Amino acid sequence: GAGVSQSPSNKVTEKGKDVELRCDPISGHTALYWYRQSLGQGLEFLIYFQGNSAPDKSGLPSDRFSAERTGGSVSTLTIQRTQQEDSAVYLCASSQNTGMDTQYFGPGTRLTVL
Amino acid sequence: GENVEQHPSTLSVQEGDSAVIKCTYSDSASNYFPWYKQELGKRPQLIIDIRSNVGEKKDQRIAVTLNKTAKHFSLHITETQPEDSAVYFCAATNDYKLSFGAGTTVTVRA
Numbered sequence: 001g002a003g004v005s006q007s008p009s010n011k012v013t014e015k016g017k018d019v020e021l022r023c024d025p026i027s028g029h030t031a032l033y034w035y036r037q038s039l040g041q042g043l044e045f046l047i048y049f050q051g052n053s054a055p056d057k058s059g060l061p062s063d064r065f066s067a068e069r070t071g072g073s074v075s076t077l078t079i080q081r082t083q084q085e086d087s088a089v090y091l092c093a094s095s096q097n098t099g100m101d102t103q104y105f106g107p108g109t110r111l112t113v114l
Numbered sequence: 115g116e117n118v119e120q121h122p123s124t125l126s127v128q129e130g131d132s133a134v135i136k137c138t139y140s141d142s143a144s145n146y147f148p149w150y151k152q153e154l155g156k157r158p159q160l161i162i163d164i165r166s167n168v169g170e171k172k173d174q175r176i177a178v179t180l181n182k183t184a185k186h187f188s189l190h191i192t193e194t195q196p197e198d199s200a201v202y203f204c205a206a207t208n209d210y211k212l213s214f215g216a217g218t219t220v221t222v223r224a
Contacts, residue, residue, distance in 0.1 A: 004157075031210065042120075042203055042214035043158070056211070091157070098210055100146050100165075105157040 002026070004106035006092050012112045013082055021077045021109045025094030032075050033103060034067060037089040046090075049075060050098070082113045116141040118206050120215025128223050133191040135218045137204035140185070144206040147180060147187050152217075153200045161202075162189070194222045 005024045013019050025032050034046040045059040049069040060066070064082075069075040079086055089108040095101040117140040127133045139147075145166035150158040164171045164178045164187065171178050175194075180187040187206075191198055199222045205212040 033210070033212075040217075042118075042216045043205075043212070045211050045213070048210055050210070059211070095210075100207075100210070102148070102160050102163070103212065105150075105159070107157045 004092055004094055004104055006090075006106040006109050008109060009107065010110045010112075012114065014114050015084060016081055018078065018080045019082055019111065021079075021090050021092075021111070023075045023077070023092030023106060025073065025075070025092070026104055027073075029094035029096055029104075030072065031095045031097060031101070031103075032069055033093045033095075034075070034077050035091045035093065036061075037091055037108070039088075043091060046077070079111075082111075084113050087111055087113045116144055116206055116208075116211075116213035118204060118213045118215045120204050120218055122218060123216065124219045124221070126221045126223060127194050129194055129196060131194055133189075133194055133198070133220055133222075135189045135202055135204065135220075136186060137188070137206075137215050138184075138186040139206040139213070141206070141208065142182075142185065143208040145208050146206070147178070148205050148212070149178060149189050150203045150205065150214075151200045152203065158203060191220075194220075196222050196224055198222050 032049040035043040048056040064080045067077045091108045092106040093103040148163035151161045152158040177190045201217045204215040
């Protein structure tokens, strides 16, 4: 079946602009995660959605970052007033139920803030 | 929170030799330890995982060992092949929030 998809694959923006990144999880997966991968670094947890429960936003680095998940499926990560340090690859993952299930990753969105 | 350290950061091996990557974790409550492989420009993919109720798991040329007392776990790749060249990440969690190591870049020399 179709895996996790993300769009756009690449995004170049100017400092101070807002950006929206989209994630389509695997159909039927109730859990969705966003991670950030900076150059040469591991993956940093950002936010977790599980069904209709309130999301765990504890990994968001600042209040410029927000995310929503509509209808329990598609998710959008929004970064307002982008800064150069926001440049990274943003990865989305989904799992069937809880995090103890295998997390399947999307291809990522490479964000470059000039 | 959980802190995962991974060593070495780079590893070069001759084709056919073994590769070993080691990770340590800080939270004794962690009970799920996946390993991901990320080829250049590709998404991370799970290659093997282990839960705290077992000490070792093997899948063909890949094995993972877990020592809960010492809070460390290792990935072993035997008979390495060129297609094993990639970045490998270990991770640990006791719920849904995976904490990742910084990664090991493995290069298999032909």
